[in-house]
Amino acid sequence: xxxKLKETSALPGFGLSLGYTVFYLSLxxxxxxxxLVFRSSELGFSGFFETIRHPxxxxxxxxxxxxxxxxxxxxxxxxxTVAWFLVRGRFPLKRLVDALVDLPFALxxxxxxxxxxxxxxxxxxxxxxxxxxxxxxxxxxxGITVAMIFIGLPFVIRSVQPALADLNTELEEAALSLGASxxxxxxxxxxxLLAPPxxxxxxxAFSRAxxxxxxxxxxxxxxxxxxxxxxxxxxxxxxxxxxxxxxxxAVALLSLSLLAILLINLIQTRATRYLGNA
Amino acid sequence: MKEHPKQTGGFWGNLxxxxxxxxxxxxxxxxxxxxxxxxxxxxxxxxxxASVTDQDALSAIxxxxxxxxxxxxxxxxxxxxxxxxxxxxxxxGRSLLLSLVDLPFAVxxxxxGLIxxxxxxxxxWLGTWLSEHHLRVVFALPGIILATLFVxxxxxxxxxxxxxxxxGSEEEQAALSLGATxxxxxAKVTLPNIKWGLLYGIILCNAxxxxxxxxxxxxxxxxxxxxxxxxxxxEVLYNEYSFTAAFACASLLSGLAIVTLVLKTIVELKGARDxx
Numbered sequence: 001x002x003x004k005l006k007e008t009s010a011l012p013g014f015g016l017s018l019g020y021t022v023f024y025l026s027l028x029x030x031x032x033x034x035x036l037v038f039r040s041s042e043l044g045f046s047g048f049f050e051t052i053r054h055p056x057x058x059x060x061x062x063x064x065x066x067x068x069x070x071x072x073x074x075x076x077x078x079x080x081t082v083a084w085f086l087v088r089g090r091f092p093l094k095r096l097v098d099a100l101v102d103l104p105f106a107l108x109x110x111x112x113x114x115x116x117x118x119x120x121x122x123x124x125x126x127x128x129x130x131x132x133x134x135x136x137x138x139x140x141x142x143g144i145t146v147a148m149i150f151i152g153l154p155f156v157i158r159s160v161q162p163a164l165a166d167l168n169t170e171l172e173e174a175a176l177s178l179g180a181s182x183x184x185x186x187x188x189x190x191x192x193l194l195a196p197p198x199x200x201x202x203x204x205a206f207s208r209a210x211x212x213x214x215x216x217x218x219x220x221x222x223x224x225x226x227x228x229x230x231x232x233x234x235x236x237x238x239x240x241x242x243x244x245x246x247x248x249x250a251v252a253l254l255s256l257s258l259l260a261i262l263l264i265n266l267i268q269t270r271a272t273r274y275l276g277n278a
Numbered sequence: 279m280k281e282h283p284k285q286t287g288g289f290w291g292n293l294x295x296x297x298x299x300x301x302x303x304x305x306x307x308x309x310x311x312x313x314x315x316x317x318x319x320x321x322x323x324x325x326x327x328a329s330v331t332d333q334d335a336l337s338a339i340x341x342x343x344x345x346x347x348x349x350x351x352x353x354x355x356x357x358x359x360x361x362x363x364x365x366x367x368x369x370x371g372r373s374l375l376l377s378l379v380d381l382p383f384a385v386x387x388x389x390x391g392l393i394x395x396x397x398x399x400x401x402x403w404l405g406t407w408l409s410e411h412h413l414r415v416v417f418a419l420p421g422i423i424l425a426t427l428f429v430x431x432x433x434x435x436x437x438x439x440x441x442x443x444x445x446g447s448e449e450e451q452a453a454l455s456l457g458a459t460x461x462x463x464x465a466k467v468t469l470p471n472i473k474w475g476l477l478y479g480i481i482l483c484n485a486x487x488x489x490x491x492x493x494x495x496x497x498x499x500x501x502x503x504x505x506x507x508x509x510x511x512x513e514v515l516y517n518e519y520s521f522t523a524a525f526a527c528a529s530l531l532s533g534l535a536i537v538t539l540v541l542k543t544i545v546e547l548k549g550a551r552d553x554x
Contacts, residue, residue, distance in 0.1 A: 006369035010451050012460035017363040021375070024356045028427050029382055032393040035403060039396050078302045085299030090292050097300070099543045103307050105482075106535035106542075108489025109387075110509040111528040114516050115310035118317055118525075126309075150306055211386020213492035214509070218516070231388040235496060238392065243401055250389040257384045 040251040043244055051248035056224050057233065061252070064230040067141055068209035071148030075205045076198055078149070079156025086157070087164045101157050104150050109214025116147050117218040139221030144229060147215045152205025159201030163194055196271035200264045207260040211253060311532060318529035321522045329526035337503045338511035338527070341422075345507065346487040349426045353483055357434025358476070362464075364435075365442030366450070376439070382431040390428045391496025394421055417499030422507065425493040430486045437479035438472055445471055474549030478542065485538040489531060 006014065040048060051057060085091070086098055104112060120127045120137040130137055137143045167190065175185040213231040221227045228236075230253050237246035319326055329335060360379055364372060382390065396402050398415035408415060415421045449471070453463040469476075491509040498505040506514060508527060515524035 006367055009367055009447070010454060011366050011447055012454070013362060013464075014367050014369075017359040018367075018369070021356065021360040021363050021379075024359075025375075025378060028424070028431055029378070032397055032424075032428065033381070033385070035396040036389070036393050078306070081295070082299045082302055085295050089295050089299065091296050091300075095543075097303055099539050100303060100307055102539055102542065103311065103535060106485050106489075106538040107311070108491055108509045108512075108528075108531045108535070110491040110512050111314060111489070111531045111535075112310060114512065114524060114528060115314045118313050118521075119310055150310070153302075153306060207384065211389065213386065213388045213495070231386050231492065234388050234392060238395060238496065241401070243396065243399075246392055247396065250386075250392050253386055254384075254389055257386065261384050 036247060036250060036254070039243070039247045043248060047244065048248050048251070051245045052252055056228070057230075057245075057249060059225045060228045060230045060233045060249075063141055063144065063227060064210060067144040067148055067229070068206050068212075071145045071152055071209050072202045072206035074145070074149050075152035075156045076202050079153055079201060079205075080160055080194070080198065082153070083157045083160040083164055086161055101154050104154050104215075109151075109212070110218075112150060112215040113147065113218035116143075116150060116215065120146065120219065138219050139223075139227065141227055143219040143221070144216050144227060147219050148205075148209035148212060151212055151215055152209055155204040155208060156198070156201035159197040159204065160194060163197040167193060196267055199267050203260050203264045203267075207257045210257055210260075311536075314525055314528050314532045317521060317525035320525070325522060326526045326529070329523040330530060332523070334503045334506070335508075335511060335523075335527055338506050338508045339530070341419075341506070342488050342508040345419075345422055345426055346484060348423055349430055349487045350480060350484050352427060353430055354434050354476075354480055356431070357436075357438055357479055357483075360435040361438035361442050361472075362468075365439050365445075366447050379435050379439075380432050382428055385428075387429055387490065387492025388496055391425050391493040394424050394428075394497050416497050417501065417505060419505070421497035422494050422505060425497045426487050426490050429490050429493045430483045433483035433486065434476065434479035437475045437482070441472055441475040442468075474545050474552060478545045478549070481538055481541050481545065485534065488534055 043051070052061075082097075082101065086094060086101075091097070117138055118124060120130070120143060122128060122131050122136070122138065127138055135142070137146055171189055171193075172185050175189045176182070180188065211231055212229075213235075216229055217232055220229060220232070222232055230249055234246045234249050234253075237243075237249065330339075360375075364376055364379075395416055397404055398408060398421060399405050400409065400416075402416070404415075415424070449467050450463050453467045454460070458466065489509055490507075491513070494507055495510060495513070498507065498510055500506055500510055500514060502511075502514065508531060512524050512527045512531070515521075515527065
């Protein structure tokens with residue numbers, strides 16, 4: 001008798017499709033990723049921390065982490081505004097704006113990188129004007145944050161937009177008719193309902209920014225200890241044939257991203273359960 | 279009724295909202311795109327044409343197209359197979375498999391490149407064996423293809439899985455009970471139902487495959503005219519201070535991005551119309 005691992009179904013092709021999926025997944029993703037895990041286990045704990053504790057590595061983590069966090073926060077503010085506009089605003093070319101939201105996904109990161117650098121370089125119109133105000137963007141941590149906002153914005157918009165569209169306006173009308181001000185309605189009724197999609201947009205933007213390379217590397221200036229992001233440091237270590245160092249930084253970076261993703265899933269499950277009970 | 283429930287505020291409220299949203303989108307999204315075009319044509323159309331038909335640029339374009347032509351079909355076949363297994367059947371480990379399919383999205387592109395160096399590089403696991411047999415994976419075409427396969431892995435599958443789960447399998451079961459074979463059922467019933475979702479996934483996969491930078495940058499070795507894809511060629515030119523040439527090549531990639539967005543919007547509209 002066969003082990004019952006799946007529910008009976010009249011459809012054919014389960015074995016073939018599942019077999020191929022698992023085979024291809026292993027070949028392209030799992031086996032290569034396991035190389036990273038095994039390599040880092042060869043380092044051992046002490047070797048791992050030896051690399052991670054190096055001031056240049058710590059500095060790169062700090063820059064990456066802080067910039068990604070700030071960028072994700074700004075992306076939330078900007079993203080909620082744009083999502084609100086896309087769902088509730090009245091504007092003739094909304095469809096066009098909606099299509100443009102995905103530009104950072106569609107534009108190769110190297111192109112966004114050189115475009116943002118050209119836009120904010122001290123010798124450009126905008127960069128010059130900002131420098132006149134005492135704000136330096138290109139080749140500073142602010143530049144890194146700007147590039148990460150560019151990359152993270154669509155994540156927030158695309159998480160919040162459908163939730164906002166599904167939002168039951170009756171709740172808002174009820175709050176308004178019971179005497180709440182517009183601001184109170186927004187703060188007490190709408191925002192709590194939007195909190196899960198906002199949080200998941202934030203986490204997606206943050207996790208993407210942590211590993212971002214192409215759009216950041218041109219505008220960052222790449223000064224060790226100051227504007228060197230973690231993903232660039234991996235490449236620097238590789239160019240010096242320091243495989244162990246590159247591996248240790250990669251493992252730390254990957255663990256952080258996975259932790260962030262795990263957090264989103266937790267939030268989503270909680271939110272679904274909460275809304276399901278309500 | 280005073281106002282439509284879906285609308286925000288009055289005239290001024292809407293105006294403020296539009297102004298804020300358009301300022302964000304304009305400054306952050308549209309302006310960089312315009313800068314690329316401005317810089318690309320800064321030396322006139324003739325210089326732009328010369329930059330994009332330069333020998334190295336052409337070989338970069340061909341390499342990019344070639345890699346995409348291998349990667350997109352492979353990941354499409356995988357996406358359909360994975361969606362069939364995951365969406366149409368309930369089995370043990372299904373949700374684990376679902377997370378593993380999404381895994382490459384959580385991996386930094388640079389880390390994605392690194393893992394192939396660790397496997398196939400000179401000091402990698404298979405490095406000695408490969409060099410004994412005079413095979414090159416890293417700093418050569420196979421490495422670029424593998425890295426691109428990795429970063430574009432989930433695109434098609436992740437579009438199809440929710441779509442096919444939602445559609446269920448009643449139509450397929452009806453076709454089968456009427457005597458259709460499995461393949462006939464797939465071609466005549468499933469495929470027409472998922473065509474827009476499938477196309478959507480392919481468009482996104484294609485855009486990323488042509489534009490991938492971080493992962494390919496790690497495995498390619500930047501050999502001019504040999505292992506430089508178009509995004510890498512942009513970087514090489516930029517770092518040589520050939521700004522106009524760099525932006526000219528970048529304008530080709532921006533064109534690709536715009537075509538992607540247009541196609542994506544069309545497919546979304548068609549899909550929504552079919553679903554309605």
